Amino acid sequence: MNKTFYLLIYFLYTTLQFVQAQNLQLGIPLGHNGPIGEINFIEDGKYVISSSSSKNYLWSTQTGHLIKELTLQEAKKKINENEVNKKEYNLFLEETLKTEGKIRGFIDENKVVFQQKNDSLCKVYNLEKERLEYVFKCGEIDSFNGISTSSSVPFFVISSNNNEIQVRKKSDGTLVYYKDFGKYITQIYISKNSPFFIVNFNEDDDYLLTLDKKMKTVSEDTLNGIDVVDVIKTPKGEDFILQVISTNNEGYYNRNLVGYNYTQKKTVYEIPDFYDGVCGITFTNDYQYFAVVPCGSTSEYHASIGSSNYFVMYNTWSGNRIHSFNSKTEKIRSAKIDKNLNHLSVMTHTGGGQSQIIDLTTGRLNSILNSEFVIDALFSEDGNYLMMEADQRLVNTGMSEEFGLELLGRHSKWVWEVASGKLIHIIEDMHNTYHYDFPDQRFGITGSYKDSTIAMITIKNEAMMEAHKYLLGHTQKITAMEISLDNNLAATASQDRTIKIWESETGKELQSIKIDTSQVNKLQFDLKSRYLSAFFSDGSQKVWDIKTGNLSHNIIFKKETKVDLEESNDIYRIEHDYKNDLLKVYNKKSGELLHKLTSHKDAITTYEILEGTNYLLTSSYDGSVIIWDLLTGKQLIRQFIFDKEDVIWILPNGYYFASKGASSKLYYINGIESVGFEQLDIKFNRPDKVLAVLNQITNREDSRLIDAYKKAWEKRVLKLGIDTASFDQGFSVPTSDFKNRTSYTYEQHEKKIRLTIVAHDSTQFLDRYNVWVNEVPVFGKKGLSVKDLNTNNINEKVSITLSKGMNRIETSVINAKGIESYRYPLYVKYIPKKEEKEKLYFIGIGVDEYKDKENNLAYSVKDIRDLSKALKEKYGQQIIIDTLFNDQVTVKNVLALKKQLYNSKVDDKVIISFSGHGLLSQNLDYYLATHDVNFSAPEENGLLYDNLEYLLDSIPARQKVLFIDACHSGEVDKEGIELIANAEGLEDGVKGLVIVKQKENKIGLKNSFELMKEFFNNVDRATGTTVISAAAGTQFAQERGELKNGVFTYCILKQLQLKETMTISELKKEVSKHVQEMTNGQQQPTSRNETMENDWKIW
Incomplete structure (x- = not known):
């Protein structure tokens, strides 16, 4: 080292x-x-x-x-390993180079090989001792190729351009092995920890050579058809080769990285x-x-x-x-904001190129426009259209099926409607009038640009064309002509200020469109011949419906007059300092340098003063867009887009507004440790604060949406029971961590791991602590209490059973004020010595027959029977089924089921499914209807939702899901409910008895509860269970005779039939989609709780 x-x-x-x-x-x-x-x-x-x-x-x-x-x-x-600290040995090297000529390489950190000009001898110097160690013959100076070695082996290898290698001892330069391979050597791979090396040849087999321990004999072997990456020894002393091997799977050519046990002659992976x-x-x-x-x-x-x-x-x-x-970001090629400050467009060139349109009135993603290789864009004057310029096209050349799409350096412009994200047309720079590249071409069009003569021509072959029909009607010379791709239509434009559409076969005039200018530069049909676009010399564009002749789109683009390397308005001049990659802001009149803007971390690609404002828009290859205040030179807001669709806005004070996907990719850094986003997301994910800044930039005074965003955040805080006093600066936050966390190896082979939790609070007594493995609380949702100890410190030893595979282990402590410490994840991977088969515990609860017979259902019991049968087919002997039906469903019997679940193991899975009526009490508490429930007062004999979830708390199994096929099974916003009334005249098969109505929304927005569910990830881990409900808290759940199941359960069963394997997130997504489709949106499944990283396979 x-x-x-x-x-x-x-x-x-x-x-x-x-x-x-x-x-x-x-x-x-x-x-x-x-x-x-x-x-x-x-x-x-x-x-x-x-x-x-x-x-x-x-x-x-x-x-x-x-x-x-x-x-x-x-x-x-x-x-x-071969690098030397040249600063320390600089003087000796300089003196030696004057006489010895050329450095050939280092054979360890102190020994360097020199070769004198016009000399076949190499000299090895010890730089630390400043002396010559030995001399050996290394070949002609022009034929020398390189020296290869490793600190773990006692030899070095010299290769030459003459196809030769020498193997010599490091200690004295003794020649151990020599061979002329007769073909060019591209590389030598030295094993990091064993006495063998590989000689690599260009486009040929590799050669493996192994030295014995005394370096007296060398064994040789040929490695066929591989490209060696590295060679090492396994912990068992076996030789292991990493190599790249070409594969051909049904014509698809690929290359795989292969781990090969050379000793066993076996491919490992x-x-x-x-x-x-x-x-x-x-x-x-x-x-x-x-x-x-x-x-x-x-x-x-x-x-x-x-x-x-x-x-x-x-x-x-x-x-x-x-x-x-x-x-997670792409290099941004360009960013634009429309004149009305309504939309931001962010453009990337890599990966085929695309643009995201963000609505500045809401801060949210509006649409993704998939163009090809975008380099710039321009909004129309009214902001309703976006024209994106691309500098490459993917084109089907038709040369052969083998080549497919070919990348051509052809410019094009793509015009989109902003509101809908609909592509209006593509303007090609290169235009072929006769479309010879289409094999079914029947007609062409030709005409004189000196007068009004136009003719449809018949194309017999490339060398022979003849007139088919003359198109008569224009009175002045022609400026543009076009024929549709299906050959059925032709279009012409003339200085007589008309555009005419013709039938190709008959020459019949179909439409004559009057225009207010004579300068039409180009005409273009859409691919299906439904619309005709005209492009005018002033940059404007118009699109007509061919069938009706009505104007469909009127698009006006203002020509840009920006001077390269500079942007200015009446007050400011912005100069791009390319050398230092920063922007300089000058007072335009006085020339005074006002600010240097340096926050971007890579090349700046956009800098544009927003019209009528003191704000500057910039973008960069660092993946960010920044809006600056030119009065102060300060950054107002920064934006990123992760994985092409997840938008986040970040304020300088740390607050942000992010989509669920974007926030889940965030984390916090403390020195060189990182903390998950969940705890701090509650404080810093503030859509209202971000929108207030966007409103300032876009000069909007309406604060109703800001108020709605704030109420959504407040509702989240209330739901989580967070004391916002802990958000104040200087507020005491306890600390907790695992003692000596760096001493634990990543891979564990023992089922249990012993950890020591250390926690401290300087001002408050500690109340309780907990440990989570993959988001599941080991000691139940409430954790272990230390309240009676009246202590500021704990040092607790705990033994944790590991789950097979990855384990994300976290701990935290809560003080007497309810403030929780930050959770620093410890990652270990458990590789069991012996594989154990995991089991599925399925608990099914279904009620068709109630004591109050008027409320009987038809298919709830069948829902549970069908689910248990389908899961039995998937899991075979590895499933344990426990069910309660009809009069068996009492509060006492349901709670008794937990005893069975205590027998589970950490790698087992648990599915609990309830099908029946769901009821809301007058206090809006949610109950599941037992056989003997009082439907008028469900708190009498009804099963409180919390008691159902209690079955899944503190059990060993960590992969848990709860299905509830019942009305109102999603969360209810108690503050947002205006009316509860007895339901009358409901269709048969509806699993509920009351109508729940949301309070009126006066501004046409979603209410705060809906915004909370839409904006924020659920960071309340509770029992670590994913809870998927059949309907929202205000909705009914349906069962249907034609399905003979509840709609929700039917959709789960369908996925069981269709998918061989499925994760929880995939199931939730598919079931939600299909339930909404089948009920026309009247029933929308929701998640009461969910895990974010533990996306386990349900089957």
């Missing part, structure tokens, strides 16, 4: 020591935009550093989170989709894990293969993927 590495470790440990003194910082899932040049594990594999030409990043390998950007000084010295090979790899010190940079395209414009801008971490021996380290 070189000294630079130790300095870097010191830097990281020093940072860690000051963790508690630093504020939590919002973590954004960014990454490299350019090819990664190097990756290196540090701190026993707990962190990894990745480096590109412009960025150096520190990542956590436990969470996959980007922790921080390192400066060049912190990370420019790479962790490389194959990782697909390394089509262009491997461009970089590094191992942890124990070789347990490796991180790999796949090769890929490095250019958006031509075929160029190099390192990708992401890397992936795997287990070396199993091939299991640990994390992918990549940016």
Whole structure:
């Protein structure tokens, strides 16, 4: 290890020591935009550093989170076994180079090989002792190819351009092995921890050579048809090769990364989709894990293969993927805001190119426009249309099926309707009048641009055309002509200020459209010949309905007059300093430099002063859009889009407004540790604060939507029972963590892990603590109380049973004021020594027959029987079924079911399904109807919802779901209910007896409860159970005779039939979609609770 590495470790440990003194910082899932040049594990594999030409990043390998950007000084010295600290030995190297000529390489960190000009001898110098160690013959200077070695082997290998290799001892240079292969050597792979190496040839088999322990004999072997990545020894002492092998699956060519046990001659695993090979790899010190940079395209414009801008971490021996380290954002090519400040358009070029339209009045995503390779855009004058310019097209050349779509450097313009996201037309720069590229072409059109003569022509072959019909009607010269793709229609424009549409076969005039200008530059039919577009010399565009002749779209674009490298209005002049990649803001009249804007972390691609304001819009390759206040030079708001559809707005003070998908990708950084977003999301996810800033920018005074957003946040806080006093600065927050967390190895082979919880609060006594594994509370939803201890500190040892596979273990403590500490996840992976089959516990509760017979149902019992039968077919002998039907369904009997669930194990699954009536009391508490419930007062003998969920609290199983096929089974907003009345005249099969009405919404918005459900992730983990309800709290659930099931249960059964395997999130999505379709939106399934990361397979 070189000294630079130790300095870097010191830097990281020093940072860690000051963790508690630093504020939590919002973590954004960014990454490299350019090819990664190097990756290196540090701190026993707990962190990894990745480096590109412009960025150096520190990542956590436990969470996959980007922790921080390192400066060049912190990370420019790479962790490389062959690198020497040239600063320390600089003087000696300079003197030696004057006489010895050329450095050939380092054989360890102190020994360097020199070769003098015009000399076949190489000299090895010890830099630390400043002396010559030995001399050996290395060949002619022009034929020297390279030196390969590793710190773990006692030899080095010299390869030459003459197809030869030499293997020599490091200690004295003794020649151990020589061979002339007779073909060009591209690379030598040295094993990191065993005495063998591989010689790689271009487009040919590789050669493996193994030295014995005394380096006296060498064995040889040929590796057929592979591309070696690296060679190592397993913990059992067996030889293991990582290699890339080409595959051909039904004509689809791919390359897989393969782990091959050379000793056993056995393929251990194959990782697909390394089509262009491997461009970089590094191992942890124990070789347990490796991180790999796949090769890929490095250019958006031509075929160029190099390192990708992401890397992936795997287990070396199993091939299991640990994390992918990549940016969730795209490089932004351009950003625009329309003249009326209603919409923001964000454009990307990579990945085919697209644009997201964000509604600035709500802050939310309006639509995604999928154009091709966008480089810029322009809103129409009225803001209703967006024209995007692309510099490449994917075109079917028709040359052969093998080539398919071909990428051509052809410019085009795509015009979209903003409100609907509908594509109006594509304007091609290159236009072929006769459309020879369509094999079924029957007609062409030709005419004179000097007069009004137009003729339809018949195309017999490429060399022969003849006039078919003359199109008579224009009185002045022709300016544009077009024929539809189906050959049935033709269109012409003339200086007589008319556009005419003709029937190609007969020459009959179908439409004559009057226009107010004579300057038509181009005509274009849509693909289905329903609309005709005209493009005028002033930049305007019009679209007509061909059948009616009516104007469909009138689009006016203002020509841009912006000077390159500069933007200005009457007050400000903005100059782009490309060298330092910043923007300089000047007073236009005085020339005084007012501000330097530097918040972007990559190349700036847009800078535009919003019309009529003091605000500046900028965008960057760093994936962000920023709006600045030019009066102060301060950033007002920043925006990112994750995974092309999840929008987040961030204020400088840390508040943000994010979609559910965007917020779930956030995290917080404390030194070099990270915290999940859930706890802080409650404080900082504030749509109302963000919208207030957007209203300031767009000069909107209506605050009703801001008020609605705030009420949605307040309702969330109330629902979670959060004391907002804890949000105040300086408010005491307790601390908790696992003692010596870095001492736990990532992979565990014992079922239980012993942890020590340490917690402290400087001002308050501690009340209780808990531990979560994969979002499930180990000690129940309430945790373990320490209230009676009257203590500010705890040091508790706990034994936790691990789940098979990944375990995200967290702990927190709550003080006497109800304030919870931050949860820092500890990730371990449990690999059992012996696989145990998991079981499914299915509890079904169905009631058709009630004591009050007027409320009987027809298919609730059948719902449960059908579900149990379908699950039995999936799970076979691994299912345990317990059911209660009709008069068996009493509160006492239901609660007794928990005894069975205590027998479950942590890797087992539990499904509880209830089908029957759902009832609301006068206090709006939710009850499930038992056989003997009082329908007028469900609190008498009814099963309170909390008691049903209680069955799933504190049981061993961690994969739990509750289905409720009953009316009002979603959450009810008690504040938002205006009326409860007895339901009369309901259709048979409705599982409820009261009508619930929301209070009137006076501004046409969703109410605060609906906004809360739509905006915010449910961070209340409760029992760690996913609860899927058949209907919203104000809706009825239906059962139907033609289905012979409840609609909700029917849709679950359908998925059981259709899908071989399914996760909880997939089931929830599909069932919700199909229930709404079948009930025309009258019944909408909802989730009362859900886990965010533990998306387990339900079957």
